[in-house]
Amino acid sequence: MSKVNNLKEFLEARGLGESDMNAVSKNSFRYTNYGVWVDEDGKKVRVGCIIEGVSAVTETHELKYPFEIDAFWKTLEEVDQEAEAIWDDTHGCPSCGEENEDGNIAINSECKSCDGEGIII
Numbered sequence: 733m734s735k736v737n738n739l740k741e742f743l744e745a746r747g748l749g750e751s752d753m754n755a756v757s758k759n760s761f762r763y764t765n766y767g768v769w770v771d772e773d774g775k776k777v778r779v780g781c782i783i784e785g786v787s788a789v790t791e792t793h794e795l796k797y798p799f800e801i802d803a804f805w806k807t808l809e810e811v812d813q814e815a816e817a818i819w820d821d822t823h824g825c826p827s828c829g830e831e832n833e834d835g836n837i838a839i840n841s842e843c844k845s846c847d848g849e850g851i852i853i
């Protein structure tokens with residue numbers, strides 16, 4: 733598989749008919765479970781996620797040109813999973829359990845009040 737060397741090739745390799753990073757950002761936010769953001773500065777693509785309701789962010793992952801498009805998709809998935817783990821650690825309802833030292837409650841999958849879904853905060 734050929735490497736992605738610049739923004740033009742990145743847009744092509746994504747195969748979604750996007751014409752600029754604006755479209756990439758919108759699609760990434762919309763089509764990941766936790767609203768992952770993507771940006772690009774001519775040298776690299778960065779991927780990260782801000783978790784709603786808590787002032788928590790995932791690590792910012794960097795892909796320096798050249799990279800394989802598969803590495804990008806894998807990174808996108810990793811960030812989404814990282815966001816899910818943070819979400820689950822912080823979005824429990826008051827019946828899920830005790831607050832941790834940050835004042836957050838982890839989701840208890842056995843919780844009867846929220847059916848293990850947690851709450852939107």
Ligand SMILES: [Zn+2]
Binds near residue numbers: 824828840849
């Ligand atoms: Zn609960």
